[in-house]
Amino acid sequence: MGTHKKENNRKMREGKTGDGMGNVKVKGENFYRDAKKVKVLKRLTDGKAQRNAAGDITKAASYQSRDRPVARVEPNRKWFNATRVISQDALESFRSAINAQASDPTTYLMKQNKLPLSLIEEQKNVNGLKEHAAKIAVESQPFSETFGPKAQRKRVKLNFSSAEDLAGRTAQMQDDYVDRLEQARLLSGKSGEESDEDEEARTLTTARESVFGKGTSKRIWNELYKVIDSSDVILHVLDARDPMGTRCRSVEKYIRTEAPHKHLVFVLNKVDLIPSKVAATWIRLLSKEYPTLAFHASINNSFGKGSLIALLRQFSSLHSDRKQISVGLVGYPNVGKSAIINTLRNKPVCKVAPIAGETKVWQYVTLMRRIYMIDCPGVCPPNPSDTDDVLLMKGSIRVENVEYPAQYVDGVLARIKQKHVERTYELKGWTDANTFLEMLARAKGRLLKGGEPDMDGVAKIVLNDFIRGKLPWFSAPPSHEKTEDATETGVEGREGRLGEMSRKRKRDETGASDRAPSTAEGDAAPAQADDDDDDDEDEDEDFEGFSDEEGIEIDAEDDSDSAEDAQTLVSDGEAIEDDAAVEDEVLAISKALAQAKKAGKKK
Numbered sequence: 001m002g003t004h005k006k007e008n009n010r011k012m013r014e015g016k017t018g019d020g021m022g023n024v025k026v027k028g029e030n031f032y033r034d035a036k037k038v039k040v041l042k043r044l045t046d047g048k049a050q051r052n053a054a055g056d057i058t059k060a061a062s063y064q065s066r067d068r069p070v071a072r073v074e075p076n077r078k079w080f081n082a083t084r085v086i087s088q089d090a091l092e093s094f095r096s097a098i099n100a101q102a103s104d105p106t107t108y109l110m111k112q113n114k115l116p117l118s119l120i121e122e123q124k125n126v127n128g129l130k131e132h133a134a135k136i137a138v139e140s141q142p143f144s145e146t147f148g149p150k151a152q153r154k155r156v157k158l159n160f161s162s163a164e165d166l167a168g169r170t171a172q173m174q175d176d177y178v179d180r181l182e183q184a185r186l187l188s189g190k191s192g193e194e195s196d197e198d199e200e201a202r203t204l205t206t207a208r209e210s211v212f213g214k215g216t217s218k219r220i221w222n223e224l225y226k227v228i229d230s231s232d233v234i235l236h237v238l239d240a241r242d243p244m245g246t247r248c249r250s251v252e253k254y255i256r257t258e259a260p261h262k263h264l265v266f267v268l269n270k271v272d273l274i275p276s277k278v279a280a281t282w283i284r285l286l287s288k289e290y291p292t293l294a295f296h297a298s299i300n301n302s303f304g305k306g307s308l309i310a311l312l313r314q315f316s317s318l319h320s321d322r323k324q325i326s327v328g329l330v331g332y333p334n335v336g337k338s339a340i341i342n343t344l345r346n347k348p349v350c351k352v353a354p355i356a357g358e359t360k361v362w363q364y365v366t367l368m369r370r371i372y373m374i375d376c377p378g379v380c381p382p383n384p385s386d387t388d389d390v391l392l393m394k395g396s397i398r399v400e401n402v403e404y405p406a407q408y409v410d411g412v413l414a415r416i417k418q419k420h421v422e423r424t425y426e427l428k429g430w431t432d433a434n435t436f437l438e439m440l441a442r443a444k445g446r447l448l449k450g451g452e453p454d455m456d457g458v459a460k461i462v463l464n465d466f467i468r469g470k471l472p473w474f475s476a477p478p479s480h481e482k483t484e485d486a487t488e489t490g491v492e493g494r495e496g497r498l499g500e501m502s503r504k505r506k507r508d509e510t511g512a513s514d515r516a517p518s519t520a521e522g523d524a525a526p527a528q529a530d531d532d533d534d535d536d537e538d539e540d541e542d543f544e545g546f547s548d549e550e551g552i553e554i555d556a557e558d559d560s561d562s563a564e565d566a567q568t569l570v571s572d573g574e575a576i577e578d579d580a581a582v583e584d585e586v587l588a589i590s591k592a593l594a595q596a597k598k599a600g601k602k603k
């Protein structure tokens with residue numbers, strides 16, 4: 001079989017003409033098989049399956065094979081387009097080589113466009129706009145021409161001549177804005193109807209210092225939810241001076257709705273800063289909602305440690321099926337969460353500082369073999385009543401970072417009785433916050449250049465004294481509001497307090513108590529300690545394995561007073577209806593607190 005012409009000649013020669021004479025092709029048609037046809041033919045001929053005598057397939061045809069063919073994807077350079085990286089060292093050496101070449105006057109760089117010149121040139125304009133501005137100011141106009149005596153630069157045209165004018169213009173702008181709003185409402189046919197949005201639009205918002213947004217970031221909330229999710233018991237730490245203000249309602253609601261199986265307990269910390277009676281009243285009030293404990297965090301002179309441990313132990317026995325329980329501490333910044341953990345561990349395991357935001361991330365601490373504690377960074381939940389000054393006075397904001405702290409001293413003075421401020425700073429006769437700060441600055445020698453008083457400097461001192469408990473204050477519980485002068489009652493009744501003034505009073509009181517014969521109450525503590533010895537045996541079980549390095553030691557005295565307090569101070573959350581019973585309970589709690597404080601002082 002040959003090609004067209006040859007084949008035709010053969011057929012002519014042999015006299016074979018017409019159809020049905022083999023694979024004769026008509027001129028004009030493709031003689032050769034195309035790829036598709038070849039494939040089909042191959043499948044029919046070459047790829048036949050082998051069968052045995054019975055007709056069963058013994059070897060499958062290639063197209064019948066179930067083996068996966070080996071496939072390879074051809075590598076392509078384009079895949080690596082976005083990953084052209086160079087190490088810093090290589091870049092540095094490349095830069096120096098090119099710089100050497102470029103700075104050589106006898107040579108020059110060819111084909112510059114082939115080089116990544118943006119990498120080679122040192123980044124000069126790091127500061128972007130600043131650099132640009134400096135260039136304009138200094139390069140295009142040298143310093144002497146811009147600012148010096150020969151300055152040629154034109155003064156900026158301002159359409160006000162004094163600070164009063166400027167202030168007046170601001171008020172004028174506000175009026176114009178309100179007029180424009182009114183006009184827009186008239187045009188839209190809504191005149192006369194007042195909506196919340198309009199009200200909001202009328203009050204121009206002022207820029208807020210970023211420091212007041214601390215404790216509200218997404219990161220902090222993530223930390224909080226991590227702690228809540230991993231805890232079986234949540235200790236909500238409150239500042240005893242302002243328990244309602246330091247309650248995180250949104251967190252409580254979240255636990256109530258999303259995790260009702262978790263136990264929430266209020267810990268009223270810093271009870272040493274308020275009178276026992278007030279603490280007892282707060283405990284009674286808060287216990288109606290959740291179990292509440294009074295606590296004074298201090299490694300050497302704590303209160304409520306034993307009762308808290310007893311409570312946690314009860315929770316752990318509730319979950320006896322679990323290997324261990326986790327106890328998370330949540331609350332506003334600076335309420336003493338880390339201090340409580342340190343008190344329970346009897347050694348500084350968490351960082352404690354008198355400034356907010358010391359705890360940055362959650363932290364696991366082993367309390368006992370079966371109880372783990374989780375420290376959480378302080379959170380400031382969204383609360384419309386938490387204005388900047390309120391947040392600052394709660395201690396949730398670092399005073400050092402506030403730009404003009406003097407403006408918040410007014411609020412501080414409003415919360416404290418004047419005589420306590422007078423006694424703390426040994427000052428008298430101010431009329432308002434400004435004169436107070438001025439007098440204090442002069443008394444403390446905090447003066448700026450030219451003898452100007454450093455108002456912001458002393459304001460920081462006052463705010464810190466207020467937050468740290470040197471200036472006595474507390475918010476009165478609802479029932480106390482009746483006793484018109486709450487601060488008065490409180491301060492006279494209070495004992496231990498941070499700072500000089502408290503030390504003075506403490507000295508007086510210690511003297512008085514030394515003179516007084518020992519009371520039955522005073523003697524009660526050691527007796528209780530003996531009673532508790534039995535319990536200590538099974539405590540040891542829990543503490544075993546930690547007794548050497550990790551374990552916490554609970555001293556007999558501490559345990560004794562608090563073991564008793566556990567019943568007195570931890571109420572199970574039932575509402576107390578009967579007034580007489582309430583009175584009795586308040587008395588009992590305040591007695592227990594006073595007794596514990598006395599015991600602490602004696603120690």
Ligand SMILES: Nc1nc2c(ncn2[C@@H]2O[C@H](COP(=O)(O)OP(=O)(O)OP(=O)(O)O)[C@@H](O)[C@H]2O)c(=O)[nH]1
Binds near residue numbers: 340353377498
């Ligand atoms: N007087 C008194 N001060 C306390 C008590 N507990 C804590 N403090 C003080 O309160 C300050 C804050 O304590 P921290 O334990 O750092 O508070 P925190 O809640 O962990 O704070 P963040 O790290 O901001 O979350 C420290 O200066 C403590 O000494 C207490 O019971 N009484």
